[in-house]
Amino acid sequence: MLAGGVGGARLALGFYRTLEPADLSIVVNTGDDFEHLGLHISPDLDTVTYTLAGLANRENGWGVAGDSFEALAALGRLGAPSWFRLGDRDLATHLQRTALLSQGLRLTEATARICDALGVTAQVLPMTDDPLATKVVTNEGELDFQDYFVRRRCEPVVREIRFAGVETARPSAEVVAALEMADGIVIAPSNPFVSVEPILALPGLREIVVSKPAVAVSPIVGGQAIKGPAAKMLGELGLEVSPAGVAARYDGLIEGFVMDQQDEALAAGVRGMGLDVVVTQTIMRSDDERAALARECIELLRRAGA
Amino acid sequence: MLAGGVGGARLALGFYRTLEPADLSIVVNTGDDFEHLGLHISPDLDTVTYTLAGLANRENGWGVAGDSFEALAALGRLGAPSWFRLGDRDLATHLQRTALLSQGLRLTEATARICDALGVTAQVLPMTDDPLATKVVTNEGELDFQDYFVRRRCEPVVREIRFAGVETARPSAEVVAALEMADGIVIAPSNPFVSVEPILALPGLREIVVSKPAVAVSPIVGGQAIKGPAAKMLGELGLEVSPAGVAARYDGLIEGFVMDQQDEALAAGVRGMGLDVVVTQTIMRSDDERAALARECIELLRRAGA
Numbered sequence: 213m214l215a216g217g218v219g220g221a222r223l224a225l226g227f228y229r230t231l232e233p234a235d236l237s238i239v240v241n242t243g244d245d246f247e248h249l250g251l252h253i254s255p256d257l258d259t260v261t262y263t264l265a266g267l268a269n270r271e272n273g274w275g276v277a278g279d280s281f282e283a284l285a286a287l288g289r290l291g292a293p294s295w296f297r298l299g300d301r302d303l304a305t306h307l308q309r310t311a312l313l314s315q316g317l318r319l320t321e322a323t324a325r326i327c328d329a330l331g332v333t334a335q336v337l338p339m340t341d342d343p344l345a346t347k348v349v350t351n352e353g354e355l356d357f358q359d360y361f362v363r364r365r366c367e368p369v370v371r372e373i374r375f376a377g378v379e380t381a382r383p384s385a386e387v388v389a390a391l392e393m394a395d396g397i398v399i400a401p402s403n404p405f406v407s408v409e410p411i412l413a414l415p416g417l418r419e420i421v422v423s424k425p426a427v428a429v430s431p432i433v434g435g436q437a438i439k440g441p442a443a444k445m446l447g448e449l450g451l452e453v454s455p456a457g458v459a460a461r462y463d464g465l466i467e468g469f470v471m472d473q474q475d476e477a478l479a480a481g482v483r484g485m486g487l488d489v490v491v492t493q494t495i496m497r498s499d500d501e502r503a504a505l506a507r508e509c510i511e512l513l514r515r516a517g518a
Numbered sequence: 519m520l521a522g523g524v525g526g527a528r529l530a531l532g533f534y535r536t537l538e539p540a541d542l543s544i545v546v547n548t549g550d551d552f553e554h555l556g557l558h559i560s561p562d563l564d565t566v567t568y569t570l571a572g573l574a575n576r577e578n579g580w581g582v583a584g585d586s587f588e589a590l591a592a593l594g595r596l597g598a599p600s601w602f603r604l605g606d607r608d609l610a611t612h613l614q615r616t617a618l619l620s621q622g623l624r625l626t627e628a629t630a631r632i633c634d635a636l637g638v639t640a641q642v643l644p645m646t647d648d649p650l651a652t653k654v655v656t657n658e659g660e661l662d663f664q665d666y667f668v669r670r671r672c673e674p675v676v677r678e679i680r681f682a683g684v685e686t687a688r689p690s691a692e693v694v695a696a697l698e699m700a701d702g703i704v705i706a707p708s709n710p711f712v713s714v715e716p717i718l719a720l721p722g723l724r725e726i727v728v729s730k731p732a733v734a735v736s737p738i739v740g741g742q743a744i745k746g747p748a749a750k751m752l753g754e755l756g757l758e759v760s761p762a763g764v765a766a767r768y769d770g771l772i773e774g775f776v777m778d779q780q781d782e783a784l785a786a787g788v789r790g791m792g793l794d795v796v797v798t799q800t801i802m803r804s805d806d807e808r809a810a811l812a813r814e815c816i817e818l819l820r821r822a823g824a
Contacts, residue, residue, distance in 0.1 A: 249617045250556065280588050286610030290635045292617065300606045304592030311555045311598065329596045 213398045214421075216241045216407020217256040218273035218439045219431050220400035221263035223509075224334070226502030227398070228264050230510070233333035237390035241402070242319065242338045243346035243375060243410030244357045248296050249287070251306040252313055255358075256407065257323055257338055258305055265330040267301075273439060276301040295363050320384045337390060339411045342381035346406050347374040357406065366441035370448040373405045375413050383414040391420045396518030398509050399428035401494065403442040404461045405449070418465065425516035427468035427509055429494060430455035434474040438495060456481050467516035470494060470508060488515055519704045520727075522547045522713020523562040524579035524745045525737050526706035527569035529815075530640070532808030533704070534570050536816070539639035543696035547708070548625065548644045549652035549681060549716030550663045554602050555593070557612040558619055561664075562713065563629055563644055564611055571636040573607075579745060582607040601669050626690045643696060645717045648687035652712050653680040663712060672747035676754040679711045681719050689720040697726045702824030704815050705734035707800065709748040710767045711755070724771065731822035733774035733815055735800060736761035740780040744801060762787050773822035776800060776814060794821055 215224055215238050224238050238260055245254045255274065262268040262276055269277045279299030288294040298306070305326060312322035318341040327336050348360040350368030360368060375381075391397065399421075402408055412418045435453055437443040443453050451457040455471040459482045462469075469487045471479060472494040479491050490512050496502045510518075521530055521544050530544045544566055551560045561580065568574040568582055575583045585605030594600040604612070611632060618628035624647040633642050654666040656674030666674060681687075697703065705727075708714055718724045741759055743749040749759050757763040761777035765788045768775075775793045777785060778800040785797050796818050802808045816824075 249613045250620050251613075276592075280586060280606065282586050282606035283589060283610045283613070286582075286607035287614060290610060290614040290632060292610070292614045300586065300588035300609075301592040303606075303609070304589045304596060304598070307555045307557075307589070308593060308596040308598045314556050326596060 213238045213400055214402075214408055214411045215239070215256070215260060215400040216402030217244075217259040220256070220402040220407065221260045221268065221273070222496045222502055223398070223400045223429060223505060224260055225263050225499065226496065226504070226506030227509075228334050229499060229503045230506040237335040237337060237394070239337050239339050239387050239390065239411055241407045241410050242340060243344055243406065244361070245345070246356065246358050248298075248306075248358075249292060250310070251303075252310045252319075253296070253306050254309065254319070254323075254338065257336065258302065260336055261305075261323070261327055261330060261332055264327075264332045264334060264336070267330065275299050296358065297362075318384070320386050335386070335390060337384065337387050339383060339387055339417075340381045340414055341384050342377065344375055344377040344381040344410060344414070346410055347376050348406070349374055361441070366444060370405075370441075370445050372449075373409070373445075375410055378413050381414060383417055387414075388416065388420070391417065391424070394424060396425040396427070396510075396513035396516065397421055398513065399426065399462060399466065401429040401431040401438065403431060403437070403440055403445065404458055405442070405445050412465075421465050425468075425513050425518040426466045427470060427512045427516060428458070428462050428466045429470040429505070429509065430458050430472065430475070432458055432475075433472040433494060454478055456485075459485055459487060468512035470505070470512060488512060519544045519706055520708075520714055520717050521545070521562070521566060521706040522708030523550075523565040526562070526708040526713065527566045527574065527579070528802045528808055529704070529706045529735060529811060530566055531569050531805065532802065532810070532812030533815075534640050535805060535809045536812040540641075543641040543643055543700070545643050545645050545693050545696065545717055547713045547716050548646060549650055549712065550667070551651070552662065552664045554604075554612075554664075555598060556616070557609075558616045558625075559602070559612050560615065560625070560629075560644065563642065564608065566642055567611075567629070567633055567636060567638055570633075570638045570640060570642070573636065581605050602664065624690070626692050641692070641696060643690065643693050645689060645693055645723075646687045646720055647690050648683065650681055650683040650687040650716060650720070652716055653682050654712070655680055667747070672750060676711075676747075676751050678755075679715070679751075681716055684719050687720060689723055693720075694722065694726070697723065697730070700730060702731040702733070702816075702819035702822065703727055704819065705732065705768060705772065707735040707737040707744065709737060709743070709746055709751065710764055711748070711751050718771075727771050731774075731819050731824040732772045733776060733794075733818045733822060734764070734768050734772045735776040735811070735815065736764050736778065736781070738764055738781075739778040739800060760784055762791075765791055765793060774818035776811070776818060794818060
């Protein structure tokens with residue numbers, strides 16, 4: 213699976229409960245990673261890891277369920293930036309990751325250690341061990357992703373997405389191996405522009421996806437994104453705010469497409485792009501619904517030759 | 519005042535409530551500072567700052583009163599070292615200090631920012647902005663101070679104390695200015711070997727103390743240290759485990775000496791060293807007792823010419 217944060221994590225959990233964990237590798241966007249108070253923060257990796265570990269806050273999708281915010285409140289009193297909502301338990305993950313990286317471990321290795329400690333047995337892989345930072349070019353100028361996403365609450369109008377470091381970043385050997393060994397690839401219902409395309413921007417990855425049976429799940433349902441700014445970005449970038457707009461964005465990469473029953477009227481148009489389309493319930497409110505959607509994806513991948 | 523952690527902080531609070539805060543500078547040992555999980559931890563600076571800010575945990579003397587330990591518990595689950603008791607609010611101080619240092623501030627400047635934010639109006643000065651690390655040479659070999667103090671609970675037998683970096687460390691300009699401007703200098707009831715002598719080891723500082731009216735308060739009462747391994751160290755280093763042993767250690771530096779009423783029988787011996795001795799209640803159980811001891815020190819300093 214290629215995944216971003218919340219949507220990717222939810223479908224990843226569906227696969228985690230459906231497949232043997234050893235058969236599941238999740239390649240996670242790290243374009244949102246940033247340094248904050250000297251800590252290396254990997255929001256999407258954490259969301260996927262916490263979700264698979266059963267620790268995720270299910271209400272808002274990020275952070276650790278039941279976390280406290282004592283350190284954040286104290287940071288605020290000390291005049292430190294407190295716009296990024298760091299929970300105390302979540303902070304422990306950032307501290308441990310940063311410590312492991314400073315010991316010389318690659319992000320892939322640090323992530324494996326954290327997953328091990330939390331009992332996550334699927335392979336959670338950062339897309340790269342190199343710096344690759346998503347920049348959002350807006351009507352207010354170019355913003356770092358977290359600045360756009362958290363501090364500016366996705367309010368600026370997006371003109372372009374840019375990946376700083378893409379000329380030198382390489383996918384990790386683990387990512388290349390996992391994708392090359394995969395029977396099929398699922399593009400999670402994540403934001404195409406800022407969650408999936410940073411992964412696809414890494415050299416060689418688009419070609420591997422093209423060469424494999426691949427399906428995508430629409431993150432757009434009823435003209436809205438389930439979570440985050442995907443719908444707003446589609447519109448601001450001049451694309452159709454619909455599953456068809458998402459399918460068009462993945463043109464040439466995928467054979468199958470999963471879209472929500474609310475958008476059934478649009479299915480014929482997507483089929484017209486030459487895609488095998490499943491229309492189903494894609495809003496995942498329970499673990500059963502997550503597993504059911506995973507099974508639909510597997511069935512669709514099988515039809516695509518997986 | 520030259521101070522270490524808990525004992526120094528308690529008497530510093532007495533002075534803080536007795537003098538105009540602008541008239542009080544506390545030069546604090548940083549020989550115990552260490553890196554832990556990538557954080558710059560300054561235990562003595564924190565103890566002094568928290569105490570003056572009214573935030574200190576009065577029971578154990580370190581950390582923040584009422585602090586929670588969610589991050590520490592989560593770090594333990596992640597397999598990170600959890601021997602150093604990091605509270606969540608305390609962690610915020612280490613994060614902010616580390617962030618300020620990585621922005622290029624000196625430790626003196628970072629400490630001033632933290633004190634400002636916490637409303638501490640006396641001058642809390644790290645003894646140096648340079649690395650100077652107290653090493654404890656023991657029957658188990660040379661140990662880093664925190665390793666000896668926290669992890670090994672002061673159990674190894676001390677043979678020698680060494681200050682790594684002392685050849686190159688310099689006192690900050692603020693420390694030199696504060697001491698040169700001082701009417702008098704108080705050596706807090708801190709551990710002579712690992713709290714006061716790291717300060718005195720900095721070039722020029724011993725000479726300034728010699729040139730000024732100076733008094734010391736015994737950290738040894740009734741053959742015991744109020745807190746920490748001072749008594750054990752005195753014995754292991756072959757010195758007398760008594761106020762007289764401490765006074766002898768400060769020979770040539772001080773004119774006055776404050777010792778506890780429990781040790782009244784030893785006062786004549788200390789006077790025999792040529793010191794002006796006050797025998798009083800030195801165990802500070804309340805803020806009033808802290809202020810009373812500060813007033814005794816001030817009176818003794820006046821008699822020494824301050």
